[in-house]
Amino acid sequence: MSEALVHIDQFRMDFGDKTVIRDLSFDVERGETFGFLGSNGSGKTTTIRALLGIYQPTAGTLHIDGKPFRPEDGGRLGYLPEERGLYKKEKVIDVMTYFGRLKGLDRHAAKTWSLEYLERVALADKAGVQLDKLSGGQQQKVQLGVTIMNDPELLILDEPTKGFDPVNRRLLMDIIDGQKTKGATVMMVTHQMEEVERLCDRVILLKNGTAEAYGTIDDIQNQYGGRIVRLKHSGPVPSSPRYTVTVNETNYSELSIADDADEADILRELVAAGVSVRSFTTTKISLEEIFIRVYGDQNRADAAALQMAEA
Numbered sequence: 001m002s003e004a005l006v007h008i009d010q011f012r013m014d015f016g017d018k019t020v021i022r023d024l025s026f027d028v029e030r031g032e033t034f035g036f037l038g039s040n041g042s043g044k045t046t047t048i049r050a051l052l053g054i055y056q057p058t059a060g061t062l063h064i065d066g067k068p069f070r071p072e073d074g075g076r077l078g079y080l081p082e083e084r085g086l087y088k089k090e091k092v093i094d095v096m097t098y099f100g101r102l103k104g105l106d107r108h109a110a111k112t113w114s115l116e117y118l119e120r121v122a123l124a125d126k127a128g129v130q131l132d133k134l135s136g137g138q139q140q141k142v143q144l145g146v147t148i149m150n151d152p153e154l155l156i157l158d159e160p161t162k163g164f165d166p167v168n169r170r171l172l173m174d175i176i177d178g179q180k181t182k183g184a185t186v187m188m189v190t191h192q193m194e195e196v197e198r199l200c201d202r203v204i205l206l207k208n209g210t211a212e213a214y215g216t217i218d219d220i221q222n223q224y225g226g227r228i229v230r231l232k233h234s235g236p237v238p239s240s241p242r243y244t245v246t247v248n249e250t251n252y253s254e255l256s257i258a259d260d261a262d263e264a265d266i267l268r269e270l271v272a273a274g275v276s277v278r279s280f281t282t283t284k285i286s287l288e289e290i291f292i293r294v295y296g297d298q299n300r301a302d303a304a305a306l307q308m309a310e311a
């Protein structure tokens with residue numbers, strides 16, 4: 001069995017007397033796109049920094065390809081950090097060519113690749129422009145290009161599409177997906193559930209520095225209730241062992257279906273109980289809904305704590 005490309009075991013990170021990560025374990029398998037999810041401040045960037053040796057972990061194992069990451073292995077890694085930053089006073093093509101050479105390409109290959117990439121992301125006319133004359137999104141496109149140049153084996157992307165409009169976000173998703181098709185393993189932080197559903201094979205949801213959920217999207221949907229019914233109706237919805245009512249408004253309800261229940265039986269039961277059903281749709285719980293369930297309570301608790309502190 002080939003071992004996982006990224007292996008994290010019982011990772012703990014303290015900053016002074018504050019524990020930010022506790023007992024975190026997960027793997028990123030070779031060739032997969034892995035979503036690293038969690039609310040703001042849950043410890044995603046800290047974990048990536050510890051994985052790359054920027055932070056010294058308080059405890060635990062963080063391995064890439066069976067060993068701690070060393071800067072000399074950097075050629076096989078493409079890292080897009082949360083904080084962006086390239087040499088802003090230089091021309092786009094010069095910056096890209098420079099980084100290409102650092103990644104082992106010769107000048108001609110680096111320049112050719114960069115020009116093709118700029119064409120692809122609709123920045124061909126900016127090749128000779130100073131980087132700080134580009135918009136924030138345009139600069140991010142350049143930085144993503146630098147990250148994926150020379151097809152690294154492992155891509156670690158911290159919010160790669162942050163701040164992009166929907167058209168450009170889709171373009172960037174295509175580019176990330178293209179790297180996967182070429183064989184890259186991708187570990188990405190994102191708050192965009194649409195991206196997770198489209199790109200990720202497996203995900204981890206981090207909450208308060210530990211894993212709240214970990215697995216394929218299907219696994220996680222099943223863990224959080226699997227199938228749901230969206231019901232437009234009039235008349236009260238009765239309780240039933242076949243479902244749990246999770247949303248209960250005057251004319252709209254959502255029912256979380258029990259594992260062994262059949263949708264058709266539920267519909268018959270509702271009609272028999274006198275509920276006037278205007279629409280009945282079954283679907284899987286979305287990742288967005290799961291995210292709100294997992295982190296909604298935490299945000300409410302944080303807001304209440306803040307109010308108490310301010311009172």
Ligand SMILES: Nc1ncnc2c1ncn2[C@@H]1O[C@H](COP(=O)(O)OP(=O)(O)OP(=O)(O)O)[C@@H](O)[C@H]1O
Nearest residue numbers: 015016020038039040041042043044045046047082
């Ligand atoms: N160098 C540091 N010193 C002290 N505390 C830190 C340091 N770096 C991060 N933290 C704290 O660790 C916690 C996790 O931060 P981190 O940046 O890893 O979160 P995140 O999940 O990446 O958040 P976001 O989604 O907002 O980017 C936060 O409470 C943060 O204040």
